[in-house]
Amino acid sequence: MTSNVMPLTMASYGKPVTVVNIRAGFGLQKRLSDMGLLPGTKIRIVNSQRAGPVLIDLKGTRLALGRGAAQKIMVTETQDG
Amino acid sequence: MDKKMTVALAGNPNAGKTTLFNNLTGAHQHVGNWPGVTVEKKEGNLNHKGYSITVVDLPGVYSLTAYSPDEVIAMDFIVEEKPDVVVDIVDASNLERNLYLAVQILEMGVPVIIALNMMDQAESKKHLIDIPTLSHLIGAPVVPMTANRNEGTEELLAEIVKVAKGEVETRELRIEYGREVEEEIAKLEQIISPTSLALKYPPRWLAVKLLEGDKEIIGKLKEVDVE
């Protein structure tokens, strides 16, 4: 069962989420996909700064995303890791 | 007289490229700039078993497209300068992420050796990697190493010499892109094959690059001669 789709900035801390789509321009989308972040990827929020950047766990590495970029990444909560 | 050869070092940022470069070349390095841009170009030299080897440190990238100047430099060096061997440094504790670049280099059909770095970290994370199978499936030699402790450098050099002598076969990696995409690739390949471009680059690779909308490759179309 999946809940609603929301921007990564609204997902709760520590819970695994799955990327649904990335509503960004060509450049950012490409850059994220080169780093392994694309629709279907499971990620986990490790740290989120209030009105600041988001730190995610992406297949074992730590990726820092500015708020602007994080807002464009739509995710849905995954039922289990 | 030693035989000359060129080895290009490719890899993701943070995969340990600089450490391996230092292990290979020691103090024999010099720093310059890549032509036309201000990105640093590091080169070093070493002699090994009758070979005078020039090692070129390519910029650390996640992918080989025309996205950033670093990527253009790395790709251009591989396709234009045709180094004898490309060593791709892969972080063994982050295989999935790092293999994305490796796959792209393998698709270019150049001789590649995978330097599987940070084996110590992979072990401490309890990741077990079946190296012979990996090597078999991608069609390239895989050398495990821990560059931080200077482990695996000799083995890598031995493998570089083997590839240079042609004792190890490396083959172009063919990824199945799915029926519809493959049809388009085939169409483009057919158009490209009779042109002069096909002499310089593998046509299939060009076709994939074109579908990716790669600006660098589109720029190279200018070189096309009518036949």
Place this chain on the structure above:
Amino acid sequence: MNKEDILRATDASIAHLKNIYGDESETLIADARYGFISGLLKDVLKKPPVDRVTVSDKIDKVIVNRWAGIPIFMAIMYGVFQFTFTLSAPLMGLIDRGFGWLGGQVATVSPNWLGSLLADGIVGGLGSVITFVPPIFLLFIALSVLEDCGYMARAAFVMDRVMHKVGLHGRSFIPMIIGFGCNVPGIMACRTIENPKDRLTTIMINPFMSCGARLPIFILLAGAFFTQNQGLVVFSMYLIGIIVAIIMALVFRKWILPGPSGHFVMELPPYRRPTVSGVLTHMWERGRLFLIKAGTVIFGVVILIWLLSSMPWGIEYASAESWIGQIGSFLAPIFGPCGFGQWQAAVSLFFGFLAKEVVVGTMGTIFAVDEGILGGALATQLGWTPLVAYAFMVFCLLYVPCVASLGAIRGETNSWKWPVISLLYTTAIAWIAATLIYQIGSLL
């Protein structure tokens, strides 16, 4: 077949695929590659179902904590400076005594002019610069440790929010910290910033980061005029540098280079224990430049200044009648409003353009003393007060980037326009800031 045919066929293929899948063919290709990789890994890689919480994660819980992140960053930077100054003080004393002794020995060499060249020129001038090797190298060690252990990337993450407010993002913060060591690598580190306007802004504010070469000036003046609060006064220079940099970033992003800033996307490497050889290599790569500079540029300038101080023939060494005194007297009125309108100060600042250590080196040569008593000479011979000293320090902090930094700006921007702008605007800001400090301070 020609270029147009190939392009037309490509566009047709891309459109066709988009029609079928609703996705860019680029995405399809990336997906297929990742698909191949995950299939491959099923056969090749066995790993525990979930990666354990790593040590890095535990450290990150604290280091990049929403509330504690910035205070921890400040504490670490303060620790870096404490480390640098506490350890370097005894070493500097030792070197200083060594040069004092050496100066005494060579002063007796005949003929007289040679003794003067050796003692006043080379030992006095170069000695006052060499004395600062320990703090500069220790600072490089501390910065290398921060970089090698993985903290630098965390600092960028923690400061992203702040940098965002001035129209930049976290990545711009790393070149700024590197600039504390030397602005040249700081400016070159801006290459990792993709957005051209972000990059240019970060380059243009880098010279405000107080580099190691400015340290001699601060330590010298703080030691002579602020014996009680030496550390605090030096630390205030770094803070003023950061504040001016941030204000100027805002100005650049708002009026000179407006437009949206790029996205902050950066991988944070896992924490690693820095290796001794790694840190020393790093320190040496950067520190070497300082030594080369001392051996070439500064050595040459010191001899030039000695020569200018001794000419024309027959005048008293380094008097107002000497050539250097004449150059200085010509420039001095410019600095009147800032409080340091003496020819000795003017000429030091003038040659400091070559490298900021030269400011101290020039004074050492002019006053023909080494660093230990140079501060005292400024008070007794020029009548400087703590206020004048502070205004002078602020001026040195902010005014023209050194020749090497301008060269780096020229190289990185690939134009002459930006180094010229940098030269002019930093000097204007320095003059205004020093004048404000001196004039307002005099009223109090």
